[in-house]
Amino acid sequence: EGVGPMEYTLVKMKVAGKVPEKLKKVGNKPVFLVAATLRPETMYGQTNCWVRPDMRYIAFQTSLPGGDVFVCTERAARNMSYQGYTPTEGKVDIVAELVGQDIMGLALNAPLTSNKVIYTLPMLTIKEDKGTGVVTSVPSDSPDDYAAFMDLKKKQPFREKYSISDEMILPYEPIPVIDIPDLGNMCAVFLYDKLKIQSQNDKDKLLEAKEQSYLKGFYEGVMCVGPFSGKKVQDVKKDVQKLLVDAGEAIIYYE
Numbered sequence: 001e002g003v004g005p006m007e008y009t010l011v012k013m014k015v016a017g018k019v020p021e022k023l024k025k026v027g028n029k030p031v032f033l034v035a036a037t038l039r040p041e042t043m044y045g046q047t048n049c050w051v052r053p054d055m056r057y058i059a060f061q062t063s064l065p066g067g068d069v070f071v072c073t074e075r076a077a078r079n080m081s082y083q084g085y086t087p088t089e090g091k092v093d094i095v096a097e098l099v100g101q102d103i104m105g106l107a108l109n110a111p112l113t114s115n116k117v118i119y120t121l122p123m124l125t126i127k128e129d130k131g132t133g134v135v136t137s138v139p140s141d142s143p144d145d146y147a148a149f150m151d152l153k154k155k156q157p158f159r160e161k162y163s164i165s166d167e168m169i170l171p172y173e174p175i176p177v178i179d180i181p182d183l184g185n186m187c188a189v190f191l192y193d194k195l196k197i198q199s200q201n202d203k204d205k206l207l208e209a210k211e212q213s214y215l216k217g218f219y220e221g222v223m224c225v226g227p228f229s230g231k232k233v234q235d236v237k238k239d240v241q242k243l244l245v246d247a248g249e250a251i252i253y254y255e
């Protein structure tokens with residue numbers, strides 16, 4: 001990790017279907033799962049959202065204009081409370097305590113993606129001490145996301161274990177977002193096949209896939225979807241972030 005705080009874009013994913021039992025206390029306030037990403041320009045390709053089944057999450061009251069309730073780790077909520085996102089600095093008003101499985105299979109509305117609805121699905125490698133513990137999934141451009149996505153697609157028992165129905169994953173496909181010379185328009189899919197990645201636990205190969213794609217994607221990648229189509233990734237990353245923040249669909253978060 002670098003020196004000093006890291007800037008993330010927190011993408012707001014609105015709970016769209018029926019609110020799960022554990023979140024009933026929230027009443028009729030809008031509830032969002034918030035995912036920390038370093039890649040706002042890839043949000044055109046979201047196909048699902050990841051939570052870790054056994055990890056603890058909270059729902060808390062933010063001070064944002066819509067009365068938004070956010071779901072993330074308590075650690076991230078504490079950090080947000082020092083960044084102006086709660087009514088009282090340093091104080092987190094916890095509305096509900098949950099584990100990932102309580103919010104599995106939720107229907108969400110996420111910004112920019114062409115998918116009208118996406119679902120929360122299980123990813124077992126989510127870390128407790130990074131970001132919000134909620135990760136948005138862009139299987140076209142993230143090898144970790146594509147590996148976890150394929151684990152669910154390929155393994156019916158894995159879906160069953162976490163009560164994931166076929167409709168939540170089988171109809172979804174990676175969406176081309178960025179064209180990279182030699183890696184094509186879905187670099188994660190290309191590298192998964194090339195390196196013969198077996199699963200989300202295939203650490204060494206996933207690291208290799210990241211090394212082969214990240215810098216090249218940043219410096220040579222060209223957008224192939226949305227209003228910035230044809231422009232270079234490094235030139236539009238900030239513009240996409242701003243577009244999301246201005247629309248009230250993301251906030252900026254440091255840790």
Ligand code: A2H
Nearest residue numbers: 036037038039042126127130131133135136137138141142
């Ligand atoms: B990224 P860094 Cl398309 N545990 O967003 C595991 N992974 C997490 C996490 C957690 N608690 N919180 C965030 N992340 C993921 C998009 C993306 C990301 C693409 C390509 C690469 C990529 C869509 N998923 O990350 O250690 C989030 O996934 C490559 C590492 O702070 C976030 O950005 O660098 C990234 O890891 C932050 O990880």
